[in-house]
Amino acid sequence: MAEVRPSPPVLRVALLGCGVVGSAVARQLVEQADELAARAGARLELVGIAVRRAGRRREPGIDPALLTTDAEGLVERADVVVEVIGGIEPARGLLLRAMAAGASVVTANKALLAEDGPRLYAAADAAGVDLYFEAAVAGAIPIVRPLRDSLVGDRVERVLGVVNGTTNFVLDRMDSTGAGFEEAVQEAQSLGYAEADPTADVEGFDAAAKAAIIASLAFHTRVRAADVHREGITGVTAGDVAAARDAGAVVKLLAICERTAPTGDGDAEGGVSVRVHPAMVPREHPLAGVRGAFNAVFVEARSAGSLMFYGQGAGGEPTASAVLGDLVAVARHRVVGGRGSSESAYADLPVRPMGEAVTRYHVRLEVHDRPGVLAQVAQVFADHGASVETVRQTPLGGEPGGSAALVVATHEAPDAALAATVEALAASPAVLGVTSVLRVEGT
Ligand SMILES: NC(=O)c1ccc[n+]([C@@H]2O[C@H](COP(=O)([O-])OP(=O)(O)OC[C@H]3O[C@@H](n4cnc5c(N)ncnc54)[C@H](O)[C@@H]3O)[C@@H](O)[C@H]2O)c1
Numbered sequence: 001m002a003e004v005r006p007s008p009p010v011l012r013v014a015l016l017g018c019g020v021v022g023s024a025v026a027r028q029l030v031e032q033a034d035e036l037a038a039r040a041g042a043r044l045e046l047v048g049i050a051v052r053r054a055g056r057r058r059e060p061g062i063d064p065a066l067l068t069t070d071a072e073g074l075v076e077r078a079d080v081v082v083e084v085i086g087g088i089e090p091a092r093g094l095l096l097r098a099m100a101a102g103a104s105v106v107t108a109n110k111a112l113l114a115e116d117g118p119r120l121y122a123a124a125d126a127a128g129v130d131l132y133f134e135a136a137v138a139g140a141i142p143i144v145r146p147l148r149d150s151l152v153g154d155r156v157e158r159v160l161g162v163v164n165g166t167t168n169f170v171l172d173r174m175d176s177t178g179a180g181f182e183e184a185v186q187e188a189q190s191l192g193y194a195e196a197d198p199t200a201d202v203e204g205f206d207a208a209a210k211a212a213i214i215a216s217l218a219f220h221t222r223v224r225a226a227d228v229h230r231e232g233i234t235g236v237t238a239g240d241v242a243a244a245r246d247a248g249a250v251v252k253l254l255a256i257c258e259r260t261a262p263t264g265d266g267d268a269e270g271g272v273s274v275r276v277h278p279a280m281v282p283r284e285h286p287l288a289g290v291r292g293a294f295n296a297v298f299v300e301a302r303s304a305g306s307l308m309f310y311g312q313g314a315g316g317e318p319t320a321s322a323v324l325g326d327l328v329a330v331a332r333h334r335v336v337g338g339r340g341s342s343e344s345a346y347a348d349l350p351v352r353p354m355g356e357a358v359t360r361y362h363v364r365l366e367v368h369d370r371p372g373v374l375a376q377v378a379q380v381f382a383d384h385g386a387s388v389e390t391v392r393q394t395p396l397g398g399e400p401g402g403s404a405a406l407v408v409a410t411h412e413a414p415d416a417a418l419a420a421t422v423e424a425l426a427a428s429p430a431v432l433g434v435t436s437v438l439r440v441e442g443t
């Protein structure tokens with residue numbers, strides 16, 4: 001007699017949002033239903049898709065009968081809720097309601113996690129459900145779960161990330177074509193990488209939210225977006241990109257999360273520095289080879305050494321890969337019992353101010369080409385405790401006396417000292433102008 005296999009249990013999945021990511025998730029849930037059921041140990045039945053306007057035309061593969069404008073009602077009748085609306089409200093209220101009703105949650109919402117992550121974790125703990133968010137950082141690239149699980153036995157020292165595809169595309173075009181910032185942004189918009197209002201990307205808000213999430217996981221410490229020092233790429237000029245190229249480097253918008261040395265005053269563990277800003281990265285560093293709209297996260301851990309996670313950080317299909325991976329994971333937990341990791345913030349390290357971050361500067365100046373000028377410039381660095389590593393002078397000609405370009409690379413120093421040096425250089429009578437200032441990372 002043929003063996004009768006019990007049919008797998010059914011889990012009711014509610015999808016909140018049917019935009020770029022949501023429509024890809026909805027389509028793949030149907031297309032891959034059998035494989036996902038086999039992997040999860042339960043059929044993942046899409047019971048509804050919350051949208052803002054039910055009557056709107058949708059892509060093929062989206063069953064119109066599933067669309068509802070009653071998101072609150074939908075979350076009450078689901079075992080797992082997938083949130084891909086974005087923003088703070090109504091996403092937060094819906095997720096809190098879903099968890100209170102006993103549903104596990106998968107979200108791609110970096111803004112919400114970086115603003116109010118601890119509240120979501122607390123709600124997940126109170127309800128005994130999962131909160132998963134791989135898609136919130138670097139889209140398809142597995143980085144949340146590696147930090148949360150795979151590396152949890154190690155000590156992460158530093159994470160450097162190219163975590164915003166739009167700005168990486170813009171900086172890459174500036175490097176490869178010599179384009180200015182505005183021109184490169186327009187190209188990114190015409191190719192669909194940059195939004196009509198590119199503020200969240202070019203001002204570094206998107207990367208800062210991701211940096212906060214990465215730092216929280218890497219250092220077992222609560223870090224919110226507001227704690228992250230943030231500088232975007234709107235001030236990066238074609239001259240900066242050319243200065244980097246001359247120095248054998250590229251300009252990247254980096255998310256930098258690192259441990260800082262103890263300051264001595266009752267701070268035996270040290271703290272963390274979390275910042276987003278443009279930086280020169282030597283061309284031989286693995287992050288320098290991250291081209292176009294790709295993302296990558298470079299992790300330095302005590303035992304593992306250096307690890308590089310690379311891939312597509314955006315787009316409906318790639319992001320849906322991360323969402324569905326989380327969905328299968330939380331579904332498995334519901335089938336066999338138990339939960340994935342919850343918040344780990346026991347280390348509670350202080351987030352140190354930007355002025356204390358130890359960095360290096362690469363400064364390009366125009367100076368009068370006359371005796372004593374180099375000594376005057378060197379004195380400005382010395383006055384601020386900033387040590388010069390290399391200086392290169394190129395005559396620029398011109399009359400009378402002529403001028404020269406000076407390119408100065410410093411040794412490591414606190415950012416406040418280097419920033420004060422640049423301010424003093426700009427005010428020095430020996431200096432005609434400071435034409436480029438970039439921090440240097442990854443050396
Ligand atoms: N697009 C990407 O490449 C990408 C990558 C990683 C993470 N994410 C994250 O995924 C989430 C969704 O991004 P997206 O690109 O799909 O955005 P999107 O704007 O394309 O989709 C969001 C959808 O939610 C809908 N919506 C808004 N309010 C709603 C409500 N109250 N009820 C139901 N639906 C509502 C909107 O109408 C829209 O269709 C965001 O948190 C985003 O940060 C996106």
Ligand SMILES: N[C@@H](CCO)C(=O)O
Binds near residue numbers: 163165313315
């Ligand atoms: N706008 C983001 C994608 C979603 O995080 C980027 O350009 O990388």
Ligand code: NA
Binds near residue numbers: 137139140144322
């Ligand atoms: Na990811």
